[in-house]
Amino acid sequence: MYAQLVKTDGKGVKPLDEMTPEERVFQQRIDDDQKIEPKDWMPDGYRKNLIRQISQHAHSELVGQLPESNWITRAPTLERKAILLAKVQDEAGHGLYLYCAAETLGISRDQMFDQLHSGKSKYSSIFNYPTLTWADMGAVGWLVDGAAIMNQVPLQRTSYGPYARAMVRICKEESFHQRQGFHIMMKMANGTAAQKRMAQDALNRFWYPSLMMFGPSDKDSVHSAQSMAWKIKINTNDELRQKFVDQTVPQAEYLGLTVPDKDLRWNDETGSYVFTEPDWDEFYAVLAGNGPCNKERLQARVDAWNDGDWFREGLLANAAKRRAKQGEAA
Numbered sequence: 001m002y003a004q005l006v007k008t009d010g011k012g013v014k015p016l017d018e019m020t021p022e023e024r025v026f027q028q029r030i031d032d033d034q035k036i037e038p039k040d041w042m043p044d045g046y047r048k049n050l051i052r053q054i055s056q057h058a059h060s061e062l063v064g065q066l067p068e069s070n071w072i073t074r075a076p077t078l079e080r081k082a083i084l085l086a087k088v089q090d091e092a093g094h095g096l097y098l099y100c101a102a103e104t105l106g107i108s109r110d111q112m113f114d115q116l117h118s119g120k121s122k123y124s125s126i127f128n129y130p131t132l133t134w135a136d137m138g139a140v141g142w143l144v145d146g147a148a149i150m151n152q153v154p155l156q157r158t159s160y161g162p163y164a165r166a167m168v169r170i171c172k173e174e175s176f177h178q179r180q181g182f183h184i185m186m187k188m189a190n191g192t193a194a195q196k197r198m199a200q201d202a203l204n205r206f207w208y209p210s211l212m213m214f215g216p217s218d219k220d221s222v223h224s225a226q227s228m229a230w231k232i233k234i235n236t237n238d239e240l241r242q243k244f245v246d247q248t249v250p251q252a253e254y255l256g257l258t259v260p261d262k263d264l265r266w267n268d269e270t271g272s273y274v275f276t277e278p279d280w281d282e283f284y285a286v287l288a289g290n291g292p293c294n295k296e297r298l299q300a301r302v303d304a305w306n307d308g309d310w311f312r313e314g315l316l317a318n319a320a321k322r323r324a325k326q327g328e329a330a
């Protein structure tokens, strides 16, 4: 159904009758909901677009560990510490599945890290905001993982097999992450007056950055039309943002917290909430590297890479030794 919209050069729409025979067969496979696998023929644009999206997703998982790992040593109880530790480790695992999925498209892990460290490749804007209080751990789990799941559940049906399969396990784990965040919010919102204030403050600060996670509004989305034609994306940014608002507002009400949007209202006709859009100037400023924590986050990743240099060298030296020994034995 999307065949008429397909752009293969990333610049213009390529009508069906201008496609090469290979492109037509490929599009038909997508339209028939067949999975594309690493050794299958695929248009260059499909490969590039997938590498872009999957690697940015992988980077988000890695950078996404930073705001939460900041709180592991300060978690209020041993149980909370163990849960947070497990969650942060899960995010590292998600990064690894995603890097592996991207590698099947012909890019190396080193190249992807280089793109992250040089600023060529993005990671999710949300992780450029600070986590100031323990309630922020609740807000991150509830809202940030909640938004991540909203986006990632449909991605289990994405057209590229390795990406779709990685998403299955990731979604299961994200679901636990969302619940542990909501549980923290429940405790805080039903705690002392000071704890409730902290919970409200966390919601105030994380609400709009969470809405931004879904990307620019559809009219400004560069990749949506192409990505949806290829089923790299299943929904538009605005569709998912709306679903997230519709799901989350009643949860905030249940917590006794107020969504920081004075114009928020239910629309009986559409059966959904009318809400205020995020400040898109702020969104683009964060994307351009000018968010509250951009420099700190990227520096932490670059430092981790540089600090691990001796370890990578050791592994390579050991591998070379083993190969040499095997050569001698042969």
Ligand code: FAQ
Residues within 6 Å of the ligand: 052, 053, 056, 057, 058, 060, 061, 064, 065, 091, 122, 123, 124, 125, 126, 140, 144, 145, 148, 151, 212, 213, 214, 215, 216, 220, 221, 222, 223, 224, 227, 233, 237, 287
């Ligand atoms: N932040 O044309 P579109 C997580 C960029 S989940 C930064 O609409 P697209 C779990 C976009 O890349 C978070 N950049 O783009 C976790 C493009 O720039 P480019 C990660 C953004 O790709 C939870 C430009 O704007 N999830 O980490 C953002 O069709 C808790 C134009 O935008 C995923 O990556 C943004 N928010 O739609 C971990 C899910 N939005 O590449 C730890 C998979 C847009 O041309 C703790 N990705 N941009 O330079 C997607 O679904 C899509 O890539 C979107 C963006 C929806 C993110």
